[in-house]
Amino acid sequence: MGVLRHRPRRSAFSRMREMPQPGRVSQPMSRALITLDTPDDRARAARWCRDLPRGTRVEFKKTKRTLPQNARMWSMLTDVALQKEHCGRRYTPDLWKILMMHGCGLEVQMIPSLNNDTLIPWGQSSSDLSKEEMTDLIEFMFAWGAENGIIWSDPALRSLIASAPNRGYLASPSTAPADDASVPA
Numbered sequence: 001m002g003v004l005r006h007r008p009r010r011s012a013f014s015r016m017r018e019m020p021q022p023g024r025v026s027q028p029m030s031r032a033l034i035t036l037d038t039p040d041d042r043a044r045a046a047r048w049c050r051d052l053p054r055g056t057r058v059e060f061k062k063t064k065r066t067l068p069q070n071a072r073m074w075s076m077l078t079d080v081a082l083q084k085e086h087c088g089r090r091y092t093p094d095l096w097k098i099l100m101m102h103g104c105g106l107e108v109q110m111i112p113s114l115n116n117d118t119l120i121p122w123g124q125s126s127s128d129l130s131k132e133e134m135t136d137l138i139e140f141m142f143a144w145g146a147e148n149g150i151i152w153s154d155p156a157l158r159s160l161i162a163s164a165p166n167r168g169y170l171a172s173p174s175t176a177p178a179d180d181a182s183v184p185a
Contacts, residue, residue, distance in 0.1 A: 065126070065134035073097070073126065073134065075154050076141050083150055097126060104140040106133065 034045045049058060077093035077100070085091075086099065098121045102108040108123035129137065142160075145152065152158055 062130035062132065065129045065131055069131065069134045069138065070126070072154065073138055073141070076138065076145065076150075076152065076157070079150055079153050080141070080145065084148060100141050100144070101126065101137060103144065104137045106137065 032048070034041055034048075036042050036045065052058075074093060077096045080096050080100075081091060081093045086096075091099070098108050098110075101124065106124050106129075108121060110119040111122050112118075113120050126134070126137070142157065144150075146161065152161070
């Protein structure tokens with residue numbers, strides 16, 4: 001009886017090294033990601049596109065949301081989860097995120113589980129949002145929180161609320177500053 005050997009999965013980095021290079025035959029690659037920061041990055045992306053087989057898909061995305069934006073979003077979602085009920089129930093920050101993303105107009109749907117006992121969120125992930133989309137989401141959450149009496153734990157949000165009557169943020173959330181974390185830190 002032969003021994004079944006497990007072949008370890010290759011890392012994304014090792015697959016990226018297999019990308020087509022001029023004058024070299026390489027194995028097909030399933031996915032690769034390049035962030036276009038330097039002229040060399042752009043040249044490498046152009047070379048890959050030129051050398052890939054016909055029918056290969058290429059996707060372009062705006063700059064991804066930042067870590068400070070993500071931290072602010074989760075802080076705000078936790079504040080909401082601790083302070084508010086929805087339809088008579090308390091929800092986790094994860095479920096509030098789905099509600100807020102849907103309220104902000106991002107693509108989120110609920111589908112029934114296989115045993116029909118619950119609903120499962122399906123749609124856009126917050127980790128896939130661009131900086132601009134995350135700014136819109138945070139501004140929406142800020143405006144919703146202001147309308148629903150949320151007391152933010154983040155001192156920057158509390159100071160923004162204190163200055164809101166003079167700056168008009170509560171009346172028009174789209175006028176709030178749009179730096180990396182959506183509001184002043």
